[in-house]
Amino acid sequence: IFLPHLVASLEVEETYIMVKPDGVQRGLVGEIISRFEKKGFKLTGLKLFQCPKELAEEHYKDLSAKPFFPKLIDYITSGPVVCMAWEGVGVVASARKLIGATNPLQAEPGTIRGDLAVQTGRNVVHGSDSPENGKRELALWFKEGELCQWTPAQAPWLQE
Numbered sequence: 001i002f003l004p005h006l007v008a009s010l011e012v013e014e015t016y017i018m019v020k021p022d023g024v025q026r027g028l029v030g031e032i033i034s035r036f037e038k039k040g041f042k043l044t045g046l047k048l049f050q051c052p053k054e055l056a057e058e059h060y061k062d063l064s065a066k067p068f069f070p071k072l073i074d075y076i077t078s079g080p081v082v083c084m085a086w087e088g089v090g091v092v093a094s095a096r097k098l099i100g101a102t103n104p105l106q107a108e109p110g111t112i113r114g115d116l117a118v119q120t121g122r123n124v125v126h127g128s129d130s131p132e133n134g135k136r137e138l139a140l141w142f143k144e145g146e147l148c149q150w151t152p153a154q155a156p157w158l159q160e
């Protein structure tokens, strides 16, 4: 299927990436951060955070009618998560590719879910699905002043 928002754009974008509680409990935080770091995106926000129920419900409000919604909220609030903001050209769609399909059994090897997870209900990582949702989610999970603008020394080695 053709999903327009999954086609990488040439715009500098921001996306909200989160290591879910299973990723934290399984010691996968460094591994997951390094996938985005090594690709060449810029980290602009990072924190360990215990998500309150209300925030989980707001974040996943589009799924509130789904039968799995209560379990999803329990899962996301079951322990600390690692909240991240990543910036770069086409980062929204590119991050979704690095993350892989929602169901880890369908996610390609080489993707985070394809390499590190087996079940949809324990799929270790979240990534925004559009630039608009990237902005919406970053505003939900980060407060004013928690994001940091900086120029990585490697910038000229990533883009000509």
Ligand code: IDP
Pocket (backbone or CB within 6 Å): 063, 068, 072, 101, 102, 120, 121, 122, 123, 125, 126, 127, 129
């Ligand atoms: P995404 O995380 O790949 O964007 P969404 O469809 O937005 O997938 O669903 C959000 C999250 O809800 C999934 O990552 C997964 O944790 C959970 N989820 C989605 N579908 C199911 C399901 O059928 N059973 C249990 N959990 C689900």
Ligand code: MG
Pocket (backbone or CB within 6 Å): 127, 129
């Ligand atoms: Mg989603």
